[in-house]
Each structure stands twice: as structure tokens, then as C-alpha cells.
Amino acid sequence: MIVANPFAASGEWFRGTLHAHTTVSDGAMTPNHLIAHYAYAGWDFVALTDHWHATGPSEVTVTNTGTPHPVTVIRGIEVNTENGSTATGSSYHITGLGVDGPIPRRSEGTGVPSAQWYVDAIRERGGMAVIAHPYWSGLTLRDFEGLHGYLGIEVYNADTDVHIGRGDASLLWDDLLTHGHNVLGIGVDDCHRPGYDSVRGWTVVRAADRSGEAILSAIRAGNFYASAGPEIIDVHWDPGSNVIQVQCSPVRSITAVADGMKGARLNAGRFGASLGARRRRSASGRPEGVLEGELLTGAELHLTGRERYVRIQVEDAHGHRAWTNPLFIGPV
Numbered sequence: 001m002i003v004a005n006p007f008a009a010s011g012e013w014f015r016g017t018l019h020a021h022t023t024v025s026d027g028a029m030t031p032n033h034l035i036a037h038y039a040y041a042g043w044d045f046v047a048l049t050d051h052w053h054a055t056g057p058s059e060v061t062v063t064n065t066g067t068p069h070p071v072t073v074i075r076g077i078e079v080n081t082e083n084g085s086t087a088t089g090s091s092y093h094i095t096g097l098g099v100d101g102p103i104p105r106r107s108e109g110t111g112v113p114s115a116q117w118y119v120d121a122i123r124e125r126g127g128m129a130v131i132a133h134p135y136w137s138g139l140t141l142r143d144f145e146g147l148h149g150y151l152g153i154e155v156y157n158a159d160t161d162v163h164i165g166r167g168d169a170s171l172l173w174d175d176l177l178t179h180g181h182n183v184l185g186i187g188v189d190d191c192h193r194p195g196y197d198s199v200r201g202w203t204v205v206r207a208a209d210r211s212g213e214a215i216l217s218a219i220r221a222g223n224f225y226a227s228a229g230p231e232i233i234d235v236h237w238d239p240g241s242n243v244i245q246v247q248c249s250p251v252r253s254i255t256a257v258a259d260g261m262k263g264a265r266l267n268a269g270r271f272g273a274s275l276g277a278r279r280r281r282s283a284s285g286r287p288e289g290v291l292e293g294e295l296l297t298g299a300e301l302h303l304t305g306r307e308r309y310v311r312i313q314v315e316d317a318h319g320h321r322a323w324t325n326p327l328f329i330g331p332v
């Protein structure tokens, strides 16, 4: 099964966040002010995901007044199961993107079916369900067994990262992909206090236009990548080929992450290339990223052809990452 490669898709790139709170729930800014905040940051879209309230464009009345460019407001919601409903006794938080209408709180029942009830409720209202901040919630592979119909997980959640350092769910994502859960990874702020937990995690979507419908349908198709800093400019992979070409903003490592003991990484620095990684060469023919302090802007990564999945992950000099979705998922 081949998952979409947004770098091979037509359209334009739009950047935004898919998880943010306003004064409608526990956020510090009104919907109007939050949208203006993101407009000044240069964001193209924002999904408002207040707890138990489907906040949307109708709550935003002066969105674009005096701001640099229009921000597309996507109606969203965040719901959660009761504490004690996961393997470690915590709860699931689930965002619904493009959801139409409120979702009632459901108090009875525990365990995975309760999370399933909310995933189904989001889908019945036309939305996409995303498992929010799974590392913060303490979710493990067991919590995803039997759960289905959700789009993916937040591979990066800035709010839980700045609070307690549990924002990066890369490891859990690999566990899921390795065990046959073919889920996508999005990057979000989960903004509550703009300036503290905003403009730190985002999703870059390859969509036909900046309308909410186009952005949501591109997300549904997997045409996006997640970032907490670096820009991924191109990922070139021909289905059937064992070579992936990556171009990105300057980073200290470029990795093809795959299932156990497979994959390849190129690191900046003199001894930085693994067996499966090749350096780009500058116009003068000099290999890139070898000199002290010099970063990488691309790599050629070689696969074995036996990978179950491969995703690209880059990390900049500050340790900030960007993540593509799995490029392909082989036979289970």
C-alpha cells in the first residue's frame, strides 16, 4: 500500500495548526484574537478545537481585519474519555477536525470502546479524528489495539512539550506503523497561552487552494507533513525504487526511519554518513555537510526494499524536527 506523497501532488503549500483553544474553553484568547495572532505569524489555517465545543468560523467575526493575509478557520473540537480508560489509567484526548456540531460527553463505559465511540461520533458528524498528544496521555501500543477509523496521531504537540517534555510521539508512531496501524502524523500547537505554546508545531498541507474544504480533503488524503522547525522542500521517491532524495532547510540529520533495524541516516559532520546514505555535492563537487558546523540541505537515502514502511525525519541544529508521513507501507 502506498500512502500519498504530498511532494509529488499538485497544489500549493499551506501551513497551519490543527489544535488550538480559545476562551470558549480554557484558552487565553478569544477566537478573534487567536486568529489574528496566527495571521501575524503567517499561518494559513487554524482549527479551533475547544474542549467539548465545536468552535468554527461563525465564532470568528473580525478574522482578517488588519492582518497580513486571510486565515482559514476550520471547525474543530476536542473530546476526551474518562480517566482510567487506557492501559495506564489515563484518558484519550481526541480532536475532531471539520466536525459539524457538538458531541455529547459520554460518561458510561471504560476502555478502548469508549475512545471508539468518540472516534465514531466525530466521523458521523463529517469530521476526522486525531488521537491528541499520545505521549502526554501515556498511551501505549495496547491502547490502539482494536481502535479504528481515526486518521492518525499528533506526532508533535507543542503545549505538552513546553510543559513537561512529552510532546514528541515519534517512538509510539513507529511502534504503531510497525504493528500494522497505518496512521498519519500531524504537528500541532495545542495552543492555550499564545506566545508560550503557539507557533511551535505545525502541519504543512499540499492543497488545491486555501479553502477549508480543500485543506481538509488534502489532510484526509495524507498530503501533508508535520514540523516543529525545519522545512522539507522535496521528497522524491519513485514507487518501486529503493532510493529517496530529500531536500530541506539546513539540518544536522536526515533520516529514513523504517521498521526495526532498517532505515538510513545522514548526519552533518565528517563521519556522518551511514551505509545507506549519500551526501549531496556542491557545485564545486565538494560533499556537503562535512566541514565543522556545516549543515545538510539534502540527502540520498538507500533502502533495502524490505521495509514495511519508511518515513523521512529531519532535525535541525536546535533539535527541532520535521516528519513526513510514511511514504509506503509494504505487505503486512
Ligand SMILES: [Zn+2]
Pocket: 078, 093, 132, 133
Ligand atoms: Zn488534550
Ligand SMILES: [Zn+2]
Pocket: 019, 020, 021, 078, 132, 190
Ligand atoms: Zn487541547
